[in-house]
Amino acid sequence: MSDSETSNVEAHLDWDDGVAAARKWKDQAAVSGRPTNEALIDLAQIRPGMKVLDLASGSGHPALDIARVVGPSGHVTATDLSSKLLAVAEEKANEQGLSNISFQEVDMENNHFQTRHLTL
Numbered sequence: 001m002s003d004s005e006t007s008n009v010e011a012h013l014d015w016d017d018g019v020a021a022a023r024k025w026k027d028q029a030a031v032s033g034r035p036t037n038e039a040l041i042d043l044a045q046i047r048p049g050m051k052v053l054d055l056a057s058g059s060g061h062p063a064l065d066i067a068r069v070v071g072p073s074g075h076v077t078a079t080d081l082s083s084k085l086l087a088v089a090e091e092k093a094n095e096q097g098l099s100n101i102s103f104q105e106v107d108m109e110n111n112h113f114q115t116r117h118l119t120l
């Protein structure tokens, strides 16, 4: 395992500590994070039908708000080092009736993404 991979395993364990808080504060986070997510969506010119990759989504920001914007003809791939935080994001997607989002445990520093399935 390279030094970078070793340090990311340690980071993974640290981020997992935030799972209980992410679940406890999920409603507040959805409200307080919305202005930032909307600004990001605006700057990135995200539109209905786009295929979007969100790196380090954690418990779903901004991936869930993007999924609403791209709509049923689009798709969001939400990724994170922590599968536990992604599980919280998936719970939120289910609660919000979002079916155009998928979740992948990925170390973004040690993976290459296939960009041909994304809107660039």
Ligand SMILES: C[S@@+](CC[C@H](N)C(=O)[O-])C[C@H]1O[C@@H](n2cnc3c(N)ncnc32)[C@H](O)[C@@H]1O
Pocket (backbone or CB within 6 Å): 008, 011, 012, 015, 055, 056, 057, 058, 059, 060, 061, 062, 079, 080, 081, 082, 085, 106, 107, 108, 109
């Ligand atoms: C500050 S949180 C941000 C989460 C979310 N995007 C948000 O705005 O609420 C940083 C996230 O980066 C993730 N992360 C850190 N290093 C990573 C890596 N190498 N690959 C993928 N995710 C990583 C952590 O697990 C954590 O969920």
